[in-house]
Amino acid sequence: MAIETKEQFLERMMAEERPRCPVCNQEMEIWEVPPITFSDGLGWGTPYLFVCFNNDCPTYVQGWEHIESNYGYRASYRNVCYPFTNKFETMPVFSEQGGLGQIVTGETIAEQERVKEATKRGFYLLAEYYTTKSWYEVLLMLMDAAEPAKVRLKAAEIIGDIGDIEAIEPLKNHNFGNEILNKAAEEAVAKIHERNFTRECPFCAEIIKKRARVCKHCGKEIG
Ligand SMILES: [Zn+2]
Numbered sequence: 674m675a676i677e678t679k680e681q682f683l684e685r686m687m688a689e690e691r692p693r694c695p696v697c698n699q700e701m702e703i704w705e706v707p708p709i710t711f712s713d714g715l716g717w718g719t720p721y722l723f724v725c726f727n728n729d730c731p732t733y734v735q736g737w738e739h740i741e742s743n744y745g746y747r748a749s750y751r752n753v754c755y756p757f758t759n760k761f762e763t764m765p766v767f768s769e770q771g772g773l774g775q776i777v778t779g780e781t782i783a784e785q786e787r788v789k790e791a792t793k794r795g796f797y798l799l800a801e802y803y804t805t806k807s808w809y810e811v812l813l814m815l816m817d818a819a820e821p822a823k824v825r826l827k828a829a830e831i832i833g834d835i836g837d838i839e840a841i842e843p844l845k846n847h848n849f850g851n852e853i854l855n856k857a858a859e860e861a862v863a864k865i866h867e868r869n870f871t872r873e874c875p876f877c878a879e880i881i882k883k884r885a886r887v888c889k890h891c892g893k894e895i896g
């Protein structure tokens with residue numbers, strides 16, 4: 674099987690019907706496995722698990738007493754199910770909130786869907802703008818922080834290919850708030866210069882012909 678990203682795994686998991694807790698019959702939640710394991714130290718072998726977070730689940734209710742009297746510390750169990758299997762197990766939890774922070778809620782799923790849709794739409798628009806050489810529209814998308822990062826990166830690439838000299842100023846002066854995007858914008862500027870046989874005057878930073886010996890803006894001689 675091809676290597677799958679965590680995201681793809683989650684998508685596949687979300688497409689499945691959620692299992693029910695074998696003890697209380699409540700539908701289980703998708704839970705992101707924490708980076709630090711607290712079970713046997715061997716890791717879970719999966720990025721997500723199904724977990725019963727029902728506080729009235731007998732496993733959980735009785736777990737406190739069971740662990741307290743057998744092992745002498747405060748903890749309980751939650752029932753878990755390994756995705757794509759019918760394997761159920763228990764995992765230790767140390768408080769009522771234990772693990773709750775990592776539940777993949779409907780909100781997370783909705784946000785993921787939103788980004789997916791926005792990315793699809795963004796790429797579609799960029800393809801259109803590329804065909805019609807509408808570099809200004811592409812520039813606006815690149816500067817729009819609400820666009821998904823993937824779309825903005827693609828926009829930077831396209832600006833390098835179709836951008837006019839006029840695109841250089843905004844590309845240079847805008848802080849994209851992110852190293853990768855700032856670098857992509859820099860590369861776009863370099864590509865625009867190359868296509869137009871221009872460069873930046875080292876003294877006044879105005880755009881001049883690549884082969885100019887004297888800057889037409891500041892009059893300085895350029896080596
Ligand atoms: Zn349960």
Ligand SMILES: [Zn+2]
Nearest residue numbers: 874877888891
């Ligand atoms: Zn100059």
